[in-house]
Amino acid sequence: MLANRNQAIVSGILSLSIVGFAGATALQFNDRIEYRIGNRIESQPAWLVPPKAEFRAIERGYGGIKILLSLLATGGMITTMLIARREGEQEPVRQRIKKYQEKAYEFGFAAESAYQMSTLANRYKKLADADEVAFEGEIEAAYCESLGIDPQQQQQQQLLTGTATLESISNPGDKVQPSAAQSAALEPKEESAKLPKLTNYPAILIHGPQGSGKSFLAEEEIAQRKAAGHKVTALDPHAGFNSWRDCEVIGAGMDYPAIDAELAEFAAEVKRRYERIRNEPNPTFQPWTFVCDEFTNWASRCKTSGDFFQAALSDIRKAKMYVIFVSHARTLAGLGDAKGMAATRDAALLEIELLGKIDPVTTEAVPRFEALVKLPGQPLSDRKLVKLVRKSEPKNATTNEASDAKTDIPSNSSEKDYTLPEQDSGNLLNPCGTGAEASEGAEGADCAEGSDSLLNGFLSEILADSLPPLFSNDFPLKSHERRVQLAKLVIAQNLGKQRTIWLLWGVRDGGRNHKQYADARAMLERLINGEE
C-alpha cells in the first residue's frame, strides 16, 4: 500500500526512464549498407563497405531518436533521485510528528477522561448532599411528631388530592410576576449569564442551525420593540401568510428585487435622517427596525446586500435605525457576501448563536434553549453561554392564559401560529403558569410538583431523553422526595437496568464508569426494594 502520493510518481518516472534507456540502447545508431561481394550478401556501416561491393539497399539508423530517448531518460532518473532523496530525509520527521500527534491524542483522551471523572465525582457529591437534606427532613418530621403535629397532613395540604384542581389550591397572591421589561419568550435563567437588552445594540445577528429558534427569538424581540414605539419592517423572502404580524413584510414569495429596493430605501432613509441631524438642532426620529430573515440567501440574489450590511454596522446608530439579521452562519459569505468586513463585523455586531439539538423521538431539530452571546468587540473565545427559558405560552395552553393576563407579554404572543417544538410536551418549566420559574426557591411548598400530571409530564420528557438525568443537579425538579417518586415511575416502565440507570443517573456500563455504574445499580436496587 502506498504511504504517500510521491511513491506512485517516483515509481512511474523510474519505470519510464528504464524503458527509455532500453530503447536508446537497443536501436542502432548509424545507417547500414546492404551489399553483395562475390557470392556473399553483407550489411555494414557505410565506412566498412568494401570498395568493390555491389550496393543492394540501405537500412536507416536511429541516432537522433537514441539521443532524445537517452536525454529524456536521464532527466527522469535525475528527477527520481532528487525526489527520493528528499522524501528519504523527510520521512523520519513525518514519523516523529505522527508519533507526537498520537501521544497528544492519547493525552487529550486522558485529560477528557479525568475531566469526566471529576464531573461525575462532583455530581455524586451533590447527590450525597441531597441525601443529607432529605435526612434533615426526616429529623424535622420526627420533631413534628414529637410536638404532636402530623407532618404528612401538613405536607398533603400543599399537594393535589382527590378532585382538587390546580386553580383551587393555588393562591393568586403567591404568584411572582416577572419584571416589566422581561416579557420576551426567551430570557436567561437567573443563575447564568444574562442576555443583554437587545434594543441597546443597533445591529444584532441571530444565527444558529435550523430549528434552533432564530425566527422565534426575532419575533419576540420585534413584539417588544413595537411596544416601545418602533416601526418594524421585515424583509423575509420565505414569509408565510400572516407571519410577522403587525409588521410591514417585504419580499415574501422570494421577491428579491423588492428586498433590493427596500435596502435602497433603507440607505436613503439613513441619509435623510443624517441630513436632518446636520440641519436641525435636536431632531427626533421614530426608531425603525429592519429584520432581515434568511439573510444567508441574499448574497447571490440582492446586489446591495453587502453594502447594506456594511452600512448597518457603521452608519445607523445616531439615526435611530436598527437591524436584526437572522442567518444560518456568521461567515461573511453568509452575511450578504460582505467581503473584507470581518473586523467590522466582530467590532460592531451583537451576535447571538442559538444552539439546537436533535429530538431523539421525532429526530427533528429542536432548540436547546441555550445561546452563545458575543458582545461587540469581544473575541469569539469570550462568548458567554446564556441559558434561555421559555416564558410565552403554547397555543393550546388555554388554562394558563388567565394567569398570564397580568404579565407584559404582548397579547398576540399566544395567538401566533408558530411554537417552539418543545412547547407542547409537558410545559415543564412553567407547570403552574406564569412565574413558576421565578419561584423556584419556594418549590418545597409549591403546588406544581405534587401533582400526578406534573410527574407524568416529567416522565414523558425523561423517556424522550430531553431532560438531564433525574438525579443530576441540572434536573428541574429539586425536591428529593418528588425525584424519588418520579424515579419509581421510571422504574415501573420496565426499561431494563441499563436504560433505567442511564435515565436516572446518566451512567452507562463499561470502561472507567464501572465504579459509578456499580453504585448506581446498588441505588437502583434500593429504590426497587422500596428504600429511598
Add this chain to the structure above:
Amino acid sequence: MYSEFDASEFDYLNSAIPQQFEQQNQTQTPELTNIERFWNLTGNWGEFGSYFGAGLSASLIVRAIPAMIPAAVILIPAASLGLALYSLSAEGSGKVRSQLILLAVGTALLAGNWDAWQAWIIANSQLLILSFALIVITVAFVATQVWSKLNVSE
C-alpha cells in the same frame, strides 16, 4: 472494551528539559521502516541511472558529431583512469560514489554503443585475432617457463 489507563507512560512529558522529551522519542525509533527502505533504494537506483544516462547521452552525442571523437578517445580514458585512482584512495561515500560512476558510465559506453563496438570488432577482426593469439602464446610460454623453474627435480 477499555483497558485501564496507565498515566505513567506519559511521565516523560513532564520532564523539565525539552531535549529529554526529544531524545527519548529518537531512541525509541532506531529501525528503518519500509517506506524509508523504499526511498533509499529508489534514490540509489536513480543515482545509478543518472550516471548511466549521462554516459550514454555523452557517447551518443560524440558519435553524432564525428569531430569530437578524437577528443573523446583521449578524455574518456583519462577521466576513467583518474576516477579509478581516486576510488582506490578515497574512503566512505566518495569511494562508493566513484565506483558507482565508473560502473554506470562503463556499462553505458558498452551497452549503448553495441553497434559501434560490433562494427569495430568486424573491421579489426584480423588484428584482434592476431593480438589474441600473441597474448595466448606469450602467456603460455611464460607459464611453462615458470612452471618448469618451479618444478626442478632434485
